[in-house]
Amino acid sequence: MFTDRIIATLIVLRFQLPHAALAVLYGVDRSTITRAVHEIRPLLAARGFACHVLRAPPLSWQSATNRASRDYPEPPTTPNP
Incomplete structure (x- = not known):
């Protein structure tokens, strides 16, 4: 169906x-999806829809841990009596 090909794209x-x-979601072969997208x-x-692919820059493990430590600081520890 034509609308399914548009939605898949x-x-x-x-x-x-x-x-x-x-x-897998549509229950067809991978080549069917590839052909529909092409x-x-x-x-x-042709109708003015921007078809370029937006990709985020790769996120390194170090920047992810820095962001996590900045956004979620360690809770204060209480001394044990």
Whole structure:
């Protein structure tokens, strides 16, 4: 169905869900999702929909731990009597 192909393409573009995972959800082969995305993206672009992929910069483990320690400081400890 055409609307399913549009929705699948929008999911791929927005959430970067792998084609294989989306194929499992739709109950089709991965190549069917890939073909649908390749067919629908030019149609969306022709109507002014921005089809570029937005990717966040990779998050290193060190920056994640720094952010966690800054956002969630250790609770104060109470001395044991």
